[in-house]
């Protein structure tokens with residue numbers, strides 16, 4: 001081992017006792033965690049146990065447990081059992097907690113019981129970012145991503161899956177019964193073991209069928225006709241062509257520094273109803289009067305875009321390509337120009353499509369327009385296979401048209417969206433690895449995601465203004 005750097009001998013006594021503080025440099029992120037938590041008003045945030053009980057065994061202060069969790073998520077140690085181990089051997093954690101070593105149950109219960117307060121802590125850091133002027137562009141990108149739940153796919157049931165399973169069991173029972181009949185007709189000595197085995201199998205399938213019938217009763221009672229046995233709040237949802245049982249995490253990310261301004265965990269698989277609520281959360285977090293939000297086609301929904309418009313939020317959401325006419329090579333609706341003063345459309349042949357009637361479709365007040373000249377039109381084959389080409393217009397269509405004009409004027413918005421949202425979700429998924437959420441139910445999962453988001457934002461801000469800069473900002 002000569003000509004290599006040599007370590008100390010394990011038996012060597014240290015002559016001068018070193019303090020834990022000597023092991024933690026002035027710019028160590030663990031100091032940020034310490035100062036950040038010390039500056040929080042944990043009682044106002046709603047943490048349990050801020051005021052100690054008069055009697056009984058003294059408990060850990062919530063600040064200690066919160067520091068352990070924030071440190072853990074910053075260092076990709078999310079499990080309570082691993083955090084317990086780290087508290088016993090990790091010098092930074094010893095420094096942070098004053099060598100307190102709570103057991104894993106205490107650590108896990110803290111996260112479970114303080115979900116709402118932990119979400120508040122995450123919001124507090126966003127407030128600090130806002131005070132530091134990190135959201136100056138007033139533009140956020142909204143996106144959602146699916147994260148796996150504890151629930152295995154086999155323990156989640158939809159009506160179709162349940163029906164399929166029941167049919168499979170029924171056909172197996174019929175097959176075994178037929179085999180049992182055949183076995184009965186054979187010589188008794190030879191068939192006896194076979195018959196017993198088949199009867200056992202049939203009995204087992206009947207038990208499974210009873211279990212499925214119980215699940216069917218639960219499924220009929222559930223509003224979205226889905227049952228998850230391990231995590232009752234987890235839902236089966238599609239992601240990139242594959243189904244997972246999990247949660248849909250929505251984020252609003254600022255386009256300047258890629259900080260997560262607002263987030264929400266839902267168990268609704270679709271993004272269509274999320275735009276206005278996320279935009280409003282983001283605007284509240286940024287503390288601005290106006291806000292622009294950009295999102296992908298999955299968020300396009302007239303009512304949601306109107307809600308943003310009414311809240312003085314400018315939305316940028318491209319329209320999904322769902323036109324049958326365009327797919328069939330006929331004129332798209334874009335080829336018809338609306339004249340608001342006359343309340344009529346002009347078609348590619350230059351004819352006027354006048355207002356005919358209004359109706360309510362899926363809760364939306366729609367106006368219908370057509371021209372009487374279609375029968376004699378030379379462009380009819382390129383326009384419609386029906387008697388007349390009918391154009392429908394939502395009563396608030398002008399809001400959607402304004403948004404399309406903004407998108408045409410600023411085509412770079414979609415590129416901004418892409419490069420903004422990929423960063424946080426890519427990082428969060430990498431941190432969580434191939435695993436799933438560790439907790440069950442929406443409450444626990446929300447707390448977990450808040451800790452992940454807080455860790456992500458802390459790391460980003462430390463990267464942007466440096467650990468010293470952040471420490472100074474928090475102490476100010």
Ligand code: SF4
Nearest residue numbers: 347349374377383389
């Ligand atoms: S078919 Fe009717 S709506 Fe279409 S271009 Fe001809 S006149 Fe216009």
